[in-house]
Amino acid sequence: MSALQSLGEFLGKARTAAGKTLRAVESETGISNAYLSQLENGKIKSPSPQNLHKLALCYSVSYELLMELAGFPLPNASDRATANKAARIGPLTDDEEAALVEYLQFIRSRKRGD
């Protein structure tokens, strides 16, 4: 399948990559395992920024990346959107660089099979 994925997909893979169970994440973050299950299975569309922040810390991934996947506007996104009209990749913004680094880390952890 494509490398593109939903927030739920990403969170599920990040959790297993971190070697944690739903209940382990629940005791670590205070987010119920019921809700985490719904989140990973795409039944929740817009989790709160607070919960995204807790999960970012728990999985050691970028909070900004989770915000991006959730469809939330990032600070300065609108400013940079007008600045970057390039059709091809071009130079990266800080946000994009951070997101790509985290995503690459994720890809490689999955290749290692952990």
Added chain:
Amino acid sequence: MSALQSLGEFLGKARTAAGKTLRAVESETGISNAYLSQLENGKIKSPSPQNLHKLALCYSVSYELLMELAGFPLPNASDRATANKAARIGPLTDDEEAALVEYLQFIRSRKRGD
């Protein structure tokens, strides 16, 4: 210095400072005047980041400030430090590069979509 101003208080002042009525903001942002009234009177605790972003643009105020007033975590230096740790990544394989390019296009298409 005083405590943080409430979100509703700030939004009300920003709107009158911009010389706009509730219905003017409604027609500009698509957010109902009923909801805007509740927001300004403190009856809404956690508006969506999307709506905060629209109001930031409408009032020409900082989106980050609204996020902070709403009590949402902001992407901060420690997030970027985590990303930078993961940035010791070495050269990319072709597969990794393809995945990152695809993912970057995904990110940017979502930014344009908002």
Added chain:
DNA sequence: TCATTCTGCTTGGTATAGCAAGCGTTGCTA
């Protein structure tokens, strides 16, 4: 076989974000 203990998942419920409709007040014009 039976009990225990993990795992993810489902169900039923509550709280609240957000909107459509409409209210009371103010101010303007005839």
Added chain:
DNA sequence: TAGCAACGCTTGCTATACCAAGCAGAATGA
């Protein structure tokens, strides 16, 4: 005075984020 329009606000409703409780299957051991 009546009539109208615009203002902020309230009410009643729907959709959904989130949780407590518990279910179903797999693994493990007595």
